[in-house]
Amino acid sequence: MTDLTTRWLGLDLRSPLVVGASPLTDDLDALKACVEAGAGAVVMHSLFEEQLVAEQMAAHRFIDSRINMDAEARSFFPESEVFAMGSGSYLKRLEQLQGALDVPVIASLNGISPGGWTQHARELEDAGASAIELNLYDLATAPSDTATRLEERQLEVVRSVAGQVSIPVSVKLSLFYSALPAFVAEVEAAGARGLVLFNRFYQPTMDLDELELSREVVLSTSVELPVRLHAMAMLFNRTTLEMAASGGVHSGDDAAKALLSGATVVQVVSALLAEGPSAMARIIGEMNQRLTRMGYESLTEARGALSLDNAPNAQNWERLNYARLLQGWQSTGGTS
Numbered sequence: 586m587t588d589l590t591t592r593w594l595g596l597d598l599r600s601p602l603v604v605g606a607s608p609l610t611d612d613l614d615a616l617k618a619c620v621e622a623g624a625g626a627v628v629m630h631s632l633f634e635e636q637l638v639a640e641q642m643a644a645h646r647f648i649d650s651r652i653n654m655d656a657e658a659r660s661f662f663p664e665s666e667v668f669a670m671g672s673g674s675y676l677k678r679l680e681q682l683q684g685a686l687d688v689p690v691i692a693s694l695n696g697i698s699p700g701g702w703t704q705h706a707r708e709l710e711d712a713g714a715s716a717i718e719l720n721l722y723d724l725a726t727a728p729s730d731t732a733t734r735l736e737e738r739q740l741e742v743v744r745s746v747a748g749q750v751s752i753p754v755s756v757k758l759s760l761f762y763s764a765l766p767a768f769v770a771e772v773e774a775a776g777a778r779g780l781v782l783f784n785r786f787y788q789p790t791m792d793l794d795e796l797e798l799s800r801e802v803v804l805s806t807s808v809e810l811p812v813r814l815h816a817m818a819m820l821f822n823r824t825t826l827e828m829a830a831s832g833g834v835h836s837g838d839d840a841a842k843a844l845l846s847g848a849t850v851v852q853v854v855s856a857l858l859a860e861g862p863s864a865m866a867r868i869i870g871e872m873n874q875r876l877t878r879m880g881y882e883s884l885t886e887a888r889g890a891l892s893l894d895n896a897p898n899a900q901n902w903e904r905l906n907y908a909r910l911l912q913g914w915q916s917t918g919g920t921s
Contacts, residue, residue: 587876588883589869591625593827593850594716594753594779596689598625601844601884602869605831605852606630606693606718610678613685618862623869626688628852631695631720632675632705676712689715691755694746695722703742706749716753718781719746736768740775747776755779755829759786765816769824779827781852782816785809804855809833814846821847821892835864837871844876844884845891 589600604619604627616627675692682690692714694706709717721739725732747754756777762768769780788803810833817828830843831852840851856864881887889895 587873587881589873591849591884594755596626596715599623600625600869601850602840602865603628603850603852605854607854607858609857615862616686619865620686620688622862622866624688624865626691627682627686628691628718629679629693631693676708679709679712679714683713691716691718693718693720695720703745703749706746710750710752714752716755717746717750718755718757719743720757720784722784740771743772743775743777753778755781757781757784759784760812766820766823769820769826773824773826777826779829781829781831782813783832785832804859805833807833807835807839810839814842817847818892821889822894837868837875840868840872841875844887847889847892
């Protein structure tokens with residue numbers, strides 16, 4: 586059997602399969618089952634900058650509404666430190682997971698602007714996070730918000746967070762970069778240690794009966810994987826950042842493809858939400874069988890074997906990637 590142990594962001598993992606950021610963070614029993622099934626690490630769901638600001642402003646409004654109370658009434662008002670504003674509950678959950686799971690726990694932080702909120706990166710480190718996954722969830726909506734301006738804002742966030750902590754910072758990117766290798770080089774220069782490719786955004790839809798917008802979480806399928814394989818194969822040997830595949834991994838073959846394209850680890854979410862923790866054991870078993878049949882004794886041997894530099898038919902990467910995407914689109918009747 587293939588030796589599945591690996592090293593990611595300076596962390597020793599029992600396997601390259603990682604529980605990605607998802608609502609599973611709130612289900613300790615499910616996380617324990619995933620770890621027992623062989624998961625090498627767990628990523629918490631994101632702590633959003635907007636969430637912190639909203640909670641803090643709500644608390645300030647609550648306090649301001651009571652500043653004119655008489656002294657007797659104020660004596661029953663709790664001291665400000667009693668309020669668990671901002672990241673308090675998240676930090677408690679992080680500490681709980683670190684104590685209950687015998688694998689690294691990675692905190693996830695989302696922010697769109699550099700500034701005082703990055704103090705939360707230090708809090709996450711102090712609470713025991715093994716690393717931080719920085720989720721660059723930032724969409725341009727204003728006509729004046731150019732690609733250059735948006736990317737520089739994101740790079741400043743990376744520099745700010747990486748400069749605040751001594752633990753590794755991995756950056757989760759979206760699909761929407763016109764020159765991905767150039768941006769990745771700047772992310773590396775900004776102090777990141779890893780990449781997560783790629784983010785999956787909430788898909789807004791319309792309720793025509795109620796005439797309102799709604800957000801829906803749509804689980805991934807393996808059809809989404811090729812674009813991630815292509816990006817990792819292109820970046821392998823062109824960056825020192827360690828890559829995590831995220832999105833579209835539902836089978837052992839999917840995971841093996843990600844590793845062969847250059848991934849250090851493979852994050853799994855949708856398969857776990859659909860099947861439960863048993864999906865983790867299934868994917869690991871299928872992946873190990875596939876890599877063993879291919880003759881790989883370790884992940885080091887397999888990693889990047891089908892990258893742009895190493896694939897025997899590398900000149901066909903663009904054509905093959907397009908063909909896979911077209912096949913997936915046709916299989917859904919041209920609706921995806």
